[in-house]
Amino acid sequence: MKKILFLYIFCSFFLMIKAGEIDNLWLRMSANAKAEVICKKQSPTLTIAATELRKAWRGAPVELQVQTKKEWKKLGEEGFTIRTSADGKKITVASFGEAGILYGVYHLLRLQQTGELTAQLNISESPSYKIRVLNHWDNLDRTVERGYAGRSLWHWEQLPDTLSPRYEEYARANASIGINATVLNNVNATPQMLSREYLQKVKALAGVFRPYGIKVYLSINFSSPAELSGLSTSDPLDTSVRCWWKEKVNEIYRLIPDFGGFLVKANSEGLPGPQDFGRTHADGANMLADALQPHGGIVMWRAFVYSPGDSDRAKQAYQEFMPLDGKFRDNVIIQVKNGPIDFQPREPFSPLFGAMKQTAVMPEFQITQEYLGFSNHLVYLAPLWKECLESDTYQHGQGSTVACVTDGSVYPHQLTAIAGVANIGDDANWCGHPFAQANWYAFGRLSWNNELTSAQIADEWIKQTFSDNESQNDTIGATSKNIGYEWKNGASSSIKPIKGSMDLTVASWKTTFLPQVRQMMLQSREAAVDYMMPLGLHHLFAFGHHYGPEPWCNVLGARADWLPTYYHKADSVGVGFDRSSTGSNAVSQYQSPLCEMYNDVQTCPENLLLWFHHVPWNHKMKSGRTLWDELCYTYDQGVQQARSFQKTWDTMEPFVDSQRFHEVQRRLKIQTRDAVWWKDACLLYFQQFSCHPIPYDIERPVHNLDSLEQYHLKISNYENAPM
Numbered sequence: 032m033k034k035i036l037f038l039y040i041f042c043s044f045f046l047m048i049k050a051g052e053i054d055n056l057w058l059r060m061s062a063n064a065k066a067e068v069i070c071k072k073q074s075p076t077l078t079i080a081a082t083e084l085r086k087a088w089r090g091a092p093v094e095l096q097v098q099t100k101k102e103w104k105k106l107g108e109e110g111f112t113i114r115t116s117a118d119g120k121k122i123t124v125a126s127f128g129e130a131g132i133l134y135g136v137y138h139l140l141r142l143q144q145t146g147e148l149t150a151q152l153n154i155s156e157s158p159s160y161k162i163r164v165l166n167h168w169d170n171l172d173r174t175v176e177r178g179y180a181g182r183s184l185w186h187w188e189q190l191p192d193t194l195s196p197r198y199e200e201y202a203r204a205n206a207s208i209g210i211n212a213t214v215l216n217n218v219n220a221t222p223q224m225l226s227r228e229y230l231q232k233v234k235a236l237a238g239v240f241r242p243y244g245i246k247v248y249l250s251i252n253f254s255s256p257a258e259l260s261g262l263s264t265s266d267p268l269d270t271s272v273r274c275w276w277k278e279k280v281n282e283i284y285r286l287i288p289d290f291g292g293f294l295v296k297a298n299s300e301g302l303p304g305p306q307d308f309g310r311t312h313a314d315g316a317n318m319l320a321d322a323l324q325p326h327g328g329i330v331m332w333r334a335f336v337y338s339p340g341d342s343d344r345a346k347q348a349y350q351e352f353m354p355l356d357g358k359f360r361d362n363v364i365i366q367v368k369n370g371p372i373d374f375q376p377r378e379p380f381s382p383l384f385g386a387m388k389q390t391a392v393m394p395e396f397q398i399t400q401e402y403l404g405f406s407n408h409l410v411y412l413a414p415l416w417k418e419c420l421e422s423d424t425y426q427h428g429q430g431s432t433v434a435c436v437t438d439g440s441v442y443p444h445q446l447t448a449i450a451g452v453a454n455i456g457d458d459a460n461w462c463g464h465p466f467a468q469a470n471w472y473a474f475g476r477l478s479w480n481n482e483l484t485s486a487q488i489a490d491e492w493i494k495q496t497f498s499d500n501e502s503q504n505d506t507i508g509a510t511s512k513n514i515g516y517e518w519k520n521g522a523s524s525s526i527k528p529i530k531g532s533m534d535l536t537v538a539s540w541k542t543t544f545l546p547q548v549r550q551m552m553l554q555s556r557e558a559a560v561d562y563m564m565p566l567g568l569h570h571l572f573a574f575g576h577h578y579g580p581e582p583w584c585n586v587l588g589a590r591a592d593w594l595p596t597y598y599h600k601a602d603s604v605g606v607g608f609d610r611s612s613t614g615s616n617a618v619s620q621y622q623s624p625l626c627e628m629y630n631d632v633q634t635c636p637e638n639l640l641l642w643f644h645h646v647p648w649n650h651k652m653k654s655g656r657t658l659w660d661e662l663c664y665t666y667d668q669g670v671q672q673a674r675s676f677q678k679t680w681d682t683m684e685p686f687v688d689s690q691r692f693h694e695v696q697r698r699l700k701i702q703t704r705d706a707v708w709w710k711d712a713c714l715l716y717f718q719q720f721s722c723h724p725i726p727y728d729i730e731r732p733v734h735n736l737d738s739l740e741q742y743h744l745k746i747s748n749y750e751n752a753p754m
């Protein structure tokens with residue numbers, strides 16, 4: 032009995048400590064600065080802004096000014112200026128809107144945290160996209176589709192009465208990087224989401240998020256009228272259905288006056304939609320848009336559609352949506368995944384970007400790493416997103432990049448937006464892998480300013496995340512107190528410096544930790560492409576859960592376009608999907624000169640070669656190697672890079688608190704193990720077709736193809752895959 036009691040007390044104590052250890056993400060500012068802040072107006076948002084400054088700002092007094100004059104309108108309600116007075120004695124953060132003040136304050140604090148403050152500040156910023164939205168694929172039972180960081184943050188069972196403190200922490204983190212919208216539930220939406228009971232819960236969350244400038248949106252199920260209220264149809268042209276949506280929307284706005292609108296996945300992967308009634312996507316979207324319009328709400332209608340027919344899956348979204356260009360209401364925006372298939376490690380950009388000219392289009396990125404090693408692999412995603420944003424669509428002449436055709440600079444649509452599928456769960460560190468936080472951060476920063484570089488964002492994140500800025504200095508690393516090894520209550524005793532090998536000074540933080548961790552992050556996406564599916568290969572994943580390689584996968588009765596063989600088409604001649612003019616002709620969906628460039632095997636970029644062409648094993652690559660040899664060397668390079676990340680990280684031990692050090696170290700081991708698994712599985716499998724040897728100067732496979740083919744990872748086990 033005594034033992035049990037002791038165990039109970041011990042466990043409760045342990046849990047108490049655990050519960051208090053929620054990770055502060057990139058917001059590790061000190062909390063006792065006692066800054067002078069002047070703010071004549073009062074409101075919940077301004078109070079947050081002022082409180083953040085009072086706690087953490089260590090410079091001259093700051094005045095927060097909400098401007099009312101017309102000329103300030105140009106910057107928008109979210110844009111801001113930060114200016115130091117001529118005598119240097121005061122800093123003014125000004126905006127037309129309160130949200131702008133909040134963003135200005137977080138900007139100022141970020142400059143302080145990253146050591147970027149200058150004596151005379153003269154900053155003016157406004158966001159690239161009006162709506163910067165996270166898509167949570169969270170279900171009402173708190174499971175998260177493609178989530179690898181625990182359960183959903185939303186405790187539906189406790190709402191609306193109990194509000195977890197994490198709701199506010201979540202809102203604060205988002206506001207600090209400019210995210211102003213959140214879709215709370217899975218795109219595979221249940222009708223129940225719109226029930227009166229759940230709307231009350233949504234209202235409670237909206238109340239927490241509102242002062243942080245965040246609006247709430249919901250994913251809806253297109254059959255809700257029939258499923259929720261027993262209507263005989265959900266046909267968007269049916270009067271009773273249209274009335275149902277109007278009333279439902281009115282009900283929502285009575286509860287949540289600033290509700291954002293709906294996100295819709297329709298006629299996609301088995302979900303209902305307007306086509307079930309012989310109507311178009313435009314009919315469906317416009318019906319919802321009409322109901323939302325009087326309240327200022329919008330519809331984000333997804334273009335992620337494909338059916339199991341004969342047509343190349345990569346072509347289908349374009350085929351379905353292009354004929355509808357110009358047929359959507361002004362408060363509809365088409366949400367398009369970055370590539371034409373599905374968040375693969377590398378895809379060309381979706382040809383819908385720039386091609387839909389009369390309709391607003393928004394990019395959708397995946398922050399959660401469904402196809403990139405879950406929360407086991409360190410893969411910094413800014414380079415992937417930048418690659419898409421910087422791709423020239425040529426749809427409005429040279430230079431009409433995906434960024435320009437979606438952010439309002441090329442086409443004059445009022446509505447601009449960008450979405451990221453969240454990687455957030457209720458894990459203490461929010462995102463599973465400590466470095467996955469960088470992807471949440473990067474999405475926010477890019478949605479605010481799509482011209483920032485991956486390196487700039489990585490630097491910002493590293494500086495804020497691995498230093499606690501306990502000191503009174505406004506430049507990073509000005510004293511040893513600033514650096515990571517004093518992270519926990521100044522507990523320097525927990526540091527285990529590598530004997531004599533490491534100069535633990537601030538200078539060494541700057542010359543060792545920062546550049547090496549930055550480099551590891553910047554290389555990590557290309558490394559993942561290399562060890563998973565280089566040269567334009569795609570969708571070689573295990574069926575269903577998408578963790579690990581199964582290029583051979585053949586599930587009885589499964590749709591062909593859910594199987595890797597559909598995508599790689601390996602045979603004795605070569606490998607790759609022929610999307611050239613002699614194949615599926617997907618190249619024709621791209622504007623000239625891209626179309627011609629992709630179409631020709633000689634001019635197609637080699638990192639997309641097998642996406643667009645079925646290429647003979649002996650094809651001469653630019654390196655002079657055959658395709659087969661190039662494939663082998665590239666897989667091997669991916670493995671070597673994963674190993675190099677381990678080496679880099681091990682030397683970083685003195686700079687990082689032990690908890691995060693070991694956590695990252697543990698996951699990097701898995702990443703390298705997986706990289707070898709990927710390389711062996713893919714090369715041994717493809718070798719059956721190429722019949723060439725694996726070049727003798729690279730590492731030999733350590734697995735047998737037979738045993739790899741026998742092995743089926745259970746999703747619940749992915750952290751401990753024995754490969």
Ligand code: BDP
Pocket residue numbers: 176177218219296335373374401
């Ligand atoms: C795929 C995911 C699936 C999502 C779907 C979507 O595997 O879970 O429901 O995308 O975006 O990547 O709707």
